[in-house]
Amino acid sequence: MRSPQRTPRVPSPALSHDRSLVRDSSLVWLAGGIVGVSFGAVSVAGGLPVWVPVVMSLVVYAGSAQFSAVGVLLAGGGPVAAAATGLLLNTRTAAFSLAVAGIIGSGRASRFLGAHLVTDETVAFALAQSDPVRRRRAFWISGLGLFAVWNVGVAAGALAGSALGDTARYGLDAAFPAVLVALVLPVVRADTRVRRCALVGAAVALAVTPAVPAGVPVLLALAGLFLHRRPAGTGAAA
Incomplete structure (x- = not known):
């Protein structure tokens, strides 16, 4: 006979973990979508065809590099100068x-796709x-969620074009830095060496x-990594 009471299903630990990661990632996705809308709108409002920011976001997929490259193009620079800036x-x-x-993984396909998804946000x-x-x-x-949301946001912003007006007045550029700070703050609080490196890099x-041009300060901030020394008495790098 079947019992009138069914045995409750125990949720899979992996599924629970995935749900919590999706929940936590949603903040990054939200910021990515907002900034993507800004990028698409700025590009089209500046005179570029709709397909340029859309294709660039699919192929290049690098927020700061895309903004800088489009800035060069809108300022009258050629494609070579724009590509060099992005690189x-x-x-x-x-x-x-x-x-x-x-x-990322050891398979060729996972490494190829994973390399395309490497961004400040996914790594942090x-x-x-x-x-x-x-x-x-x-x-x-x-990574996959951010890639999807970023490209949808860029397409929406590009289609909206100049209808959004001056996107700088919305303060959209503050979304990503705020999310990154929230992601790394627990590690910075817990590890003195990481905190020292972060403070030097920020300074x-x-x-x-x-x-210097936008984006270059991030590169120079990597100088803080030189303070991340191997702890004494251990054989492995920190």
């Missing part, structure tokens, strides 16, 4: 790739997790911001 700003992702190389979100399995899930969940970035 310069994206050199920071080389360091990010080293940090998540073991998280992944490294903020407590164990390797959760870090891998966090990278792919946040360098603030000092050079008035004198």
Whole structure:
């Protein structure tokens, strides 16, 4: 006979973890979508065809590099100058790739796709997790979601064109920095060496911001990593 009371289903731990990662990633996705709308609107309002920001977001997929490249184009620079600017700003992702190389996976397809999803936000979100399995899930969940939301936002902004007006007045550029601070703050609080590196990097970035193009302060802030020394008496790097 069947019991009138069914045995309650126990939720899978992996499913519960994925749901919590989706919930936490949603803040990054929201910020990405908002800034994506701004990028698409700025590009089209400046005179570029709708397809330019849309294709750039699919192929290049690098927020600061895309803004800088479009800025060069709108200022009268050629495609070569725009591409060079984007490549310069994206050199920071080389360091990010080293940090998540073991998280992405060993397969050729996963490495190819994972490399395309490496951004400031996905790396920070992944490294903020407590164990390797959760870090891998966090990278792919946040990365794939952010890629989708960013491109939808860019397409929406490009189609809206100049209807949004001056997007700078909305303060959209503050969304990503605020999310990144929220992601890394627990690690900065818990580790003295990380906190020291972060403070030095922030000081360098603030000092050079008035004198260098947008995005370059982030590169120079990597100087703080030189303070991340191997702890005495251990055989592994911190």
